[in-house]
Amino acid sequence: MLLNWLQKTGRSTLNSFSRTGRGTLFLWQCLLSLPYIFRKPHLLIRQMHYVGVQTLLIILVAGLFVGMVLALQAYIVLVDFGAEESISLMVSLSILRELGPVFTGLLFAGRAGSALTAEIGLMKSTEQLSGMEMMAVNPMQYVIAPRFMAGILSVPLLTVIFMATAILGGFFVATEMLGQYEGVFWSQMQAKVDFYQDLMNGVIKSLVFGFVVVWIAVFEGYDCVPTSEGLGQATTRTVVHGSLAVLGLDFILTALMFNV
Amino acid sequence: MNTRTIEILVGAFVVLAIISMVMLSLKVSNLASYGNNGDVYQIRAQFENIGGLKIRAPVSAGGVRVGQVSNIRYDNEEFVAEVTLDIKNDYQFPLDTSASILTAGLLGEQYVGLDPGGEEEYLQPDGELELTQSALVLEQVIGQFLFSKAQE
Numbered sequence: 001m002l003l004n005w006l007q008k009t010g011r012s013t014l015n016s017f018s019r020t021g022r023g024t025l026f027l028w029q030c031l032l033s034l035p036y037i038f039r040k041p042h043l044l045i046r047q048m049h050y051v052g053v054q055t056l057l058i059i060l061v062a063g064l065f066v067g068m069v070l071a072l073q074a075y076i077v078l079v080d081f082g083a084e085e086s087i088s089l090m091v092s093l094s095i096l097r098e099l100g101p102v103f104t105g106l107l108f109a110g111r112a113g114s115a116l117t118a119e120i121g122l123m124k125s126t127e128q129l130s131g132m133e134m135m136a137v138n139p140m141q142y143v144i145a146p147r148f149m150a151g152i153l154s155v156p157l158l159t160v161i162f163m164a165t166a167i168l169g170g171f172f173v174a175t176e177m178l179g180q181y182e183g184v185f186w187s188q189m190q191a192k193v194d195f196y197q198d199l200m201n202g203v204i205k206s207l208v209f210g211f212v213v214v215w216i217a218v219f220e221g222y223d224c225v226p227t228s229e230g231l232g233q234a235t236t237r238t239v240v241h242g243s244l245a246v247l248g249l250d251f252i253l254t255a256l257m258f259n260v
Numbered sequence: 261m262n263t264r265t266i267e268i269l270v271g272a273f274v275v276l277a278i279i280s281m282v283m284l285s286l287k288v289s290n291l292a293s294y295g296n297n298g299d300v301y302q303i304r305a306q307f308e309n310i311g312g313l314k315i316r317a318p319v320s321a322g323g324v325r326v327g328q329v330s331n332i333r334y335d336n337e338e339f340v341a342e343v344t345l346d347i348k349n350d351y352q353f354p355l356d357t358s359a360s361i362l363t364a365g366l367l368g369e370q371y372v373g374l375d376p377g378g379e380e381e382y383l384q385p386d387g388e389l390e391l392t393q394s395a396l397v398l399e400q401v402i403g404q405f406l407f408s409k410a411q412e
Contacts, residue, residue, distance in 0.1 A: 042263065049266045053273045092288055157277035164280035167288060186287060191318075195291040199284055 019223070026219050029140050030148050036141035043146035051112045051147065052154030056161070058111055059104060063162040066099060067091060067169025075178050084178070088185040089192050091170035096193065096202045097258070100163040102250050105209035108155055109242030113217035116147055117238040120221025121231040129222075144218050151217070155210025156203055163202065201257045208249060213242045300327060300346040301385035305359045305372070310341045311395025313361055313370045319345050321374040326351045329372060345372060354379040358391035370395060 037044045074090040120143065123129050129139045167189075174180040193199070217238045224234035285291040310332065319327040331344035347353070356377030363370050383389070 045263075045267055045270050048270045048273070049261075053269045056273060056276075096284070096288070157274065160277050160280045160284065164283050167284075189288055190290055190292070193289045195285060195289040199289045199291075 022223060023215075023219050026222060027215055030144055030215075030218070033138065033141040033145040034149060036138075037146050037149055040142075040146075043142070044149055047146045047150035048154060051116065051150045052157060055108060055111045055154070055158060058107055059158050059162050060165050062103060062107060063100075063165030064169040066103060067095065067166030067171075068173045070094060070099075070166070071170035071173035071178070075174075085180065085184050085188055087174050087178070087180065088170065088189040091174075092167055092189045092193050093198060095163050095166045095170075096198045098202075098250065098254070100159050100166065101202050101205035101209055102246060104155060104159040104162045104206060105213055105246035105250075106243050108151075108158065108210070109213045109217070109246065110239055112151065112154070113213050113238045113242050114235050116151070116214070116217040117221040117224070117235045118231065120144070120147070120218060121224040121226070121234050124222065124224060125226035125228075125231060127226075144222060148214055148218055151214030152207075152210050155213070156206045159203065159206035197258075201253075204257075205250065205253050208253065209246050212245045212249060216242045216245060299349045301349060302330065303345050303347060303383055303385070303387050303389060305343050305345060305389040305392050306335065306338065306340045307343060307359075307361060307392050307394050308340055309394040309397060310343060311361055311363075311370055311397055313343065313372070313395065317369060317371050319347065319372045319374065321351070321353070321376065326374065343372070352382045355381050355383055355387075356391065357383065357389060358393065359389045360393035361395035363396070 070091045071087055074087045075084055078084045078086055078090070120129075123139075123143065129143065132139045132142060171182075171185055174185050175182055220234040220238045220241075224230045313329060313332065315329055315332055317329045318325050319329060327345055327347035329343055330346040333342050334340075335342045345359075353374060354377045356379045358375045358377065360373050360375065361370055362373045377391075
């Protein structure tokens with residue numbers, strides 16, 4: 001009984017170590033294959049469409065509503081202190097520093113990350129990847145590298161679009177619903193939002209999140225057990241691990257950037 | 261979907277992101293105000309206590325914003341706080357202008373208010389304001405009030 005339990009613990013420890021090792025080796029091979037996309041840029045374009053453009057709609061809708069809800073909630077609190085002209089500041093700072101990168105990371109893991117894992121995993125279980133190797137096509141270069149690069153490029157772009165949409169959503173609520181003046185909204189924001197401290201740090205966060213989420217997504221697909229059950233588990237792991245990684249890294253990055 | 265459509269969509273995506281970035285930099289953040297540091301001049305003012313004054317706090321004269329606080333440091337020889345003010349070149353102030361640290365509203369942020377005097381000559385760049393009034397620190401005011409009550 002005790003031995004069984006010990007064996008289970010040992011096995012899961014060894015498994016997680018070997019997963020980490022395979023993941024790192026995979027990342028290394030993937031980075032080495034990245035120059036290949038300069039020779040076949042249409043592969044990257046196609047993946048940018050699949051990963052970036054098709055995620056755009058959910059990003060736009062989510063951004064709009066997050067901005068609108070934040071403005072409404074900020075108003076409820078701030079109006080008690082007679083500080084309702086600070087709505088724009090609250091909306092823009094929370095969007096630029098935290099919500100923009102984190103929301104985009106989470107949505108990307110759910111929408112594009114899971115699709116990447118499922119696609120690569122199905123290629124593996126239908127032996128397309130081995131087929132490519134038989135034809136002397138390196139699947140690392142032909143399948144993984146374009147997807148990896150497309151994800152890394154798309155996440156910051158999506159984040160910036162999310163931020164802009166959310167602030168426009170907040171602007172709409174503040175001016176149309178709460179009757180604020182347009183000039184007050186923009187001038188409060190410009191006076192206090194710093195380009196490097198706030199906007200650039202948000203973009204740096206999104207670069208990190210994009211890298212980690214895409215890494216997890218393509219690795220889980222490439223490493224999955226090639227059965228329908230294994231594929232399902234891999235997709236679940238992508239979403240769960242990707243989201244947790246985004247949230248955990250966000251805490252670390254915030255602590256580093258905004259020196260609390 | 262053929263290659264042309266896909267390329268057009270990806271192009272539109274990238275352009276949309278660039279437009280968003282431009283909007284965020286110019287309309288939301290203060291990038292636009294970074295460049296025009298050329299047309300300001302600096303004057304210094306020493307305060308005994310600056311309260312909660314921060315860098316980039318506004319400097320205003322008669323309620324109009326004429327510049328901002330660009331640097332705050334502690335002068336370790338005279339034991340006072342030295343504040344550097346960036347004043348826009350469009351505005352000039354007499355030599356005996358006084359500076360005071362005021363609070364916008366009851367709980368608002370602190371800013372530097374300039375009160376022009378009657379001198380004929382103007383403050384030169386890198387000049388120093390002689391007349392300053394420190395920030396109002398609530399604890400000190402209450403302390404003084406209690407002290408004067410106890411004396412009665």
